[in-house]
Structures are given as structure tokens and as C-alpha cells.
Amino acid sequence: MRAAVRLAAWVYAIAVYGFIFLPVVVLVLFSLQATSFPIPPFTGPSLRWYQAVLSDAKLTSALFNSLLVAVLSSLASVTLGFLSAWGFARFVLPGSAILRGLITLPLTVSYLIIGMGLLVLFNWAGVPKSLLAAGIGHVVINLPLCFAIIYSQMGDHQINIERAARDLGAAEWKVLLMIAVPVMAPAIFAGFFLSMTFSWDEFVISFLLTRFETTLPVEIWNLLRSGLNPKTNAVGSLVFAVSIVLVVFFELTLLRRKPA
Amino acid sequence: MASAGNNSRALPWALVTPALAWTCAFFVLPFIAMGFSSLTAHEGGGFTLANYSQFFTDPSYWRAMVNSLEVTAIVTVISILLAYPFAWILAEMVPERWQRLALMLAVLPFWTSYVVRSYSWLLVLAQNGVINRALTGIGLIGEPLQLANTRFATVTGFVHFFVMLLTLTIFANLKQLSPSYRKAAADLGARPVRTFLHVVLPLTLPGIMVGAFLTFVLCIGDYVTPQILGGNNELLMPQLVMMQIGRRGDFPLASALSIILMAVVTIAYLACARWLKIERA
Numbered sequence: 295m296r297a298a299v300r301l302a303a304w305v306y307a308i309a310v311y312g313f314i315f316l317p318v319v320v321l322v323l324f325s326l327q328a329t330s331f332p333i334p335p336f337t338g339p340s341l342r343w344y345q346a347v348l349s350d351a352k353l354t355s356a357l358f359n360s361l362l363v364a365v366l367s368s369l370a371s372v373t374l375g376f377l378s379a380w381g382f383a384r385f386v387l388p389g390s391a392i393l394r395g396l397i398t399l400p401l402t403v404s405y406l407i408i409g410m411g412l413l414v415l416f417n418w419a420g421v422p423k424s425l426l427a428a429g430i431g432h433v434v435i436n437l438p439l440c441f442a443i444i445y446s447q448m449g450d451h452q453i454n455i456e457r458a459a460r461d462l463g464a465a466e467w468k469v470l471l472m473i474a475v476p477v478m479a480p481a482i483f484a485g486f487f488l489s490m491t492f493s494w495d496e497f498v499i500s501f502l503l504t505r506f507e508t509t510l511p512v513e514i515w516n517l518l519r520s521g522l523n524p525k526t527n528a529v530g531s532l533v534f535a536v537s538i539v540l541v542v543f544f545e546l547t548l549l550r551r552k553p554a
Numbered sequence: 555m556a557s558a559g560n561n562s563r564a565l566p567w568a569l570v571t572p573a574l575a576w577t578c579a580f581f582v583l584p585f586i587a588m589g590f591s592s593l594t595a596h597e598g599g600g601f602t603l604a605n606y607s608q609f610f611t612d613p614s615y616w617r618a619m620v621n622s623l624e625v626t627a628i629v630t631v632i633s634i635l636l637a638y639p640f641a642w643i644l645a646e647m648v649p650e651r652w653q654r655l656a657l658m659l660a661v662l663p664f665w666t667s668y669v670v671r672s673y674s675w676l677l678v679l680a681q682n683g684v685i686n687r688a689l690t691g692i693g694l695i696g697e698p699l700q701l702a703n704t705r706f707a708t709v710t711g712f713v714h715f716f717v718m719l720l721t722l723t724i725f726a727n728l729k730q731l732s733p734s735y736r737k738a739a740a741d742l743g744a745r746p747v748r749t750f751l752h753v754v755l756p757l758t759l760p761g762i763m764v765g766a767f768l769t770f771v772l773c774i775g776d777y778v779t780p781q782i783l784g785g786n787n788e789l790l791m792p793q794l795v796m797m798q799i800g801r802r803g804d805f806p807l808a809s810a811l812s813i814i815l816m817a818v819v820t821i822a823y824l825a826c827a828r829w830l831k832i833e834r835a
Contacts, residue, residue, distance in 0.1 A: 300647070303639075306639060310640045310660075311659070311660065314660060314717065315662075316678060316684075317671065317675050317677070317678055318663045318666055318674060320677045320678055320684055321666070321674040374573040375573065377569045377570070377572060378573035381566045381568075382570060384566075385565070385569075386566075387566055387567070387570065393570065393574060396582075397573055397574065397577055402771065402819070403816065404771065404772070404775025404792075404815070404819070405775070406776075406812070407588075407775065407812045408581065410588060410799075410812045411581070411584030411812075413805070414587045414809055415583060415584040415587040418587060430580055433576065434581050437573060491665065494667075495667050495668055497668065497669050497778055498777055502799070510667075511667055511668075511669045514667065514670060514673075522676065522677060522680060526670075527677075530666065530670035530673065533670055537665040537666065537667065538662075545658075
């Protein structure tokens with residue numbers, strides 16, 4: 295009886311793993327297929343479609359745009375998030391609970407609605423659709439995340455180090471740059487890499503707010519119009535690879551936090 | 555608030571103001587703009603409630619909301635039912651030193667691009683996709699099944715995503731649970747099933763509710779998965795919103811529909827608020 299339950303549990307776990315991995319395995323497998331359709335039966339490996347992706351100027355420039363927007367918007371998010379987290383953690387401000395709530399509020403609203411709101415506003419203000427507009431949207435969604443991560447990691451033991459620096463005559467900007475930033479580095483990196491993965495992957499806001507220059511997810515969306523296409527598999531597999539690299543960085547920064 | 559020159563009082567505001575200003579300018583203000591826009595007429599401007607009344611009187615618009623709520627409810631329930639036992643197996647039966655790896659593997663596909671993730675399901679579910687080829691190959695069915703462009707496909711794509719998410723939250727919840735509760739129940743003579751139903755399950759309910767709320771919010775507001783997998787056979791709310799912008803450039807109606815969608819999420823939040831607060835404390 296006991297053994298039967300254990301066996302059933304393992305079979306179940308393997309089935310769930312199978313379900314979770316099925317689409318990803320299919321994606322990567324058929325990106326390596328030489329024929330023009332990513333459908334079974336699998337006919338042997340070829341890097342042909344990866345070559346096609348890397349020689350496609352539209353896709354490579356979208357990839358560059360994505361990286362640019364991800365890096366810059368994440369830098370902005372983590373800077374604004376860190377400064378405000380430090381401000382709220384170290385100083386008493388009137389109405390600080392409400393103000394903190396305001397900063398984290400965008401977390402509860404769907405990206406579609408955030409993108410819609412910016413579209414309406416920019417449309418009224420006469421701001422044209424651009425990568426900059428999309429980047430502004432990315433900061434709106436990632437700032438609360440960076441703030442929440444960094445604020446939650448602001449412990450009391452760090453206050454003493456900062457106080458010691460002040461007692462030794464350091465100016466506030468020195469305390470901030472030479473004490474608070476290095477001490478909080480793991481949380482700052484975690485916020486940065488998480489922002490990077492979200493911005494890199496974000497579709498709806500970029501779709502609504504860009505026109506001529508777009509990000510990679512939007513270009514992939516455009517590729518989808520042509521139906522099942524091995525090029526989409528190849529570019530999808532590449533995006534997956536980049537995300538995994540970012541996640542590994544994120545894991546490492548989070549793990550480094552633990553001994554503290 | 556702080557007088558100029560009074561450095562110690564100006565400093566904290568200098569730190570928090572940029573983030574607050576950003577949130578006000580690019581989150582609060584757009585929302586107000588959307589609110590105004592939703593009250594104007596598409597042609598010619600002027601204030602009107604027509605956009606809202608259109609939603610409440612036009613059955614095809616209602617239908618999109620009903621579809622959205624149905625799909626979201628189905629996805630939430632199936633995802634919890636699939637994820638709970640899985641998270642339990644990971645937390646209880648996998649040896650401690652392998653747990654981190656097992657969990658990382660379980661959420662690995664999480665990190666595929668979310669447009670690509672939906673597209674990959676298309677490869678699996680298409681007329682000539684993996685499942686249909688496999689089923690016709692072994693002779694189980696003669697004609698390929700219509701799997702893509704159905705509600706089934708939308709739900710599958712969503713469940714795939716949320717099983718990973720809920721596995722994470724439920725796993726974390728199960729690990730936080732002190733083993734002494736279960737020991738106490740066992741010492742008092744409860745069998746494992748009873749211990750689970752009366753001790754473990756109620757204690758992990760807050761975690762389940764948080765996961766369910768997240769699923770609800772992310773699922774009901776998502777455009778990509780229903781558009782790629784469900785096609786245009788039955789519209790969900792986000793698809794309806796995007797249609798107003800894409801095909802007709804009708805920002806006021808799109809704004810009104812977005813605000814209605816947000817109102818539904820707020821109601822869901824208020825309904826779960828009790829559990830969500832416990833988690834935060």
C-alpha cells in the first residue's frame with residue numbers, strides 16, 4: 295500500500311515535469327530541424343534556422359533594441375528603487391506607509407492596462423511612439439519590484455555601519471555611495487537582473503508604445519503571423535538561452551545574499 | 555515640506571521624490587487620462603457615458619467578460635489541483651539536497667519568452683502538431699483533432715504557466731510549515747490523511763489564496779495566450795480591448811473596457827483581502 299502510494303507520487307511528478315517541459319523541448323528540438331515546417335517527424339539536426347535568424351537584420355536590430363531598453367530601463371528602475379527604499383528605511387517621513395503603497399501599486403495592475411494608460415496619455419501629450427516610450431513603461435512595471443526587493447533587504451545591522459560612517463564625519467552622499475550601495479549590492483543586483491528578465495520578455499507595453507523600432511518580443515509576434523515557422527523556433531530558443539543566463543545571474547546574487 | 559537649506563529634512567524627500575514623481579507621472583496620471591478618455595465619445599469628443607452603457611447593453615461585450623471569468627476560474631482551479639500535489643511531492647518526498655534543483659527544474663520553462671511559450675504550445679496542439687501526429691501515428695484517431703484555436707488550447711497554455719507559479723508559492727508555504735504541527739497531530743493519533751485535511755491544508759490555505767489571486771490577476775489581464783492559442787473564436791476581455799485600439803482606434807471605448815477590467819480585479823482583491831493580509835504580516 296505504502297509502496298503503491300509512493301510509486302503513484304513519482305509517476306505523477308514525472309507527468310507534471312513532462313507537461314511543463316513538453317512545449318520547450320518541442321520548441322528547441324524543431325528549431326534544429328532542416329525542413330521548412332517545424333512539425334514531426336524530426337528529420338535530423340541543422341543550424342540552418344539559427345543562421346537565418348542571425349542574418350535577419352530586422353530580428354538582430356530588434357534584439358539589440360531589446361537589450362538596450364532592458365539595460366537602460368533596469369538601471370533607471372534600480373536607481374529610483376534604491377534611493378526611495380533607502381529614504382523610506384532610514385528616515386521618518388509623514389504618510390510614509392501610503393507613499394510606499396503608491397510606489398508598489400503598479401504591481402497589482404495588468405501590463406495591458408498600464409500600457410493602455412500610457413498610450414492614451416502620450417497620445418494626448420503628442421509624444422510619438424518610440425523605444426523611449428516603451429522604456430518608460432518598463433520602468434513603471436519594474437520600479438515597484440526593485441523597490442520591494444531592496445526595501446525588504448534593508449536590515450538594522452546596516453544602520454549601524456552607516457551611523458559609524460557619519461560619526462567619522464562622512465557626508466550623506468558619501469554614506470550613500472560608499473556604505474549603503476556596497477552593503478546593499480546583492481539586493482541591488484537581484485533587482486537589476488529581475489528587471490532585466492522582465493523587460494527583456496515584456497510584450498504588451500512595447501507592442502502598444504513602439505512603431506518603427508521595436509523590441510524582440512514584438513518582432514517575434516510579427517513572425518507569428520506567418521504561421522508555424524522554424525525561424526520562430528530558432529529565435530525563441532535564443533531568447534530562452536538569454537533568459538536562462540539572466541536567471542542564473544539572479545540566482546547567484548540571491549544566493550550570495552544568504553550568509554548575511 | 556522641507557525648508558530650503560535645512561539639509562537633514564530635505565534629504566529624505568530628495569531620495570523618495572524621484573520614484574514618487576515617476577509613479578505619479580507615468581502611472582497615476584495615465585490612469586486619470588484613461589478615466590477621462592473613457593467618458594468621451596470616439597467621434598467628436600464631448601462627455602458621455604455611452605462607452606460604459608455599450609458594455610452593459612451589448613451582449614457580445616458581456617460575452618467577452620463572461621468568457622474571461624470562466625476561463626480564469628477554470629485555469630485557477632485546474633492549476634491549484636495540479637500544483638498542490640506536485641509541490642507536496644517536491645517538499646516531502648524529494649531528498650532535501652535535491653529540492654532546490656528539483657524546484658529550479660520545475661520553473662525553468664517559466665523563463666522562456668512569454669510570447670514564445672504560447673507559440674510552443676501551438677507546435678504541440680496544431681493540426682499537424684506533435685499530439686495529433688502521435689495520436690494518428692499509433693492509430694488512435696483517424697482525423698486530426700481540432701486542438702488549437704479553442705478554449706482548450708487557451709486553458710492549456712495558461713495552466714502550463716500557472717502550475718509553475720503555484721508550485722513555487724505552495725512549495726514555499728509547505729516548507730514554512732513547522733513539522734511539529736504534524737508530529738503533534740500524529741502523536742494525538744491522527745492518520746496521515748486526517749492530518750493533511752485538518753492540519754496541513756488549512757495552514758497552507760493562505761498561500762493557496764495568494765497564489766489563486768495572482769493567477770486570477772495575471773490570467774484575466776493577459777492578451778498574448780488567448781490571442782495566440784484561442785484565436786478569434788471566442789474573445790476574452792484583453793482581446794476586446796486590443797481590438798478597439800488595433801482595428802478602430804477607439805481609445806475611449808478601450809479605456810472604458812480597461813477600467814471595467816480593473817474594477818473586476820479590485821473586487822477580486824477585496825474578496826481575498828483577508829488571506830492576502832495574513833500573508834503580508
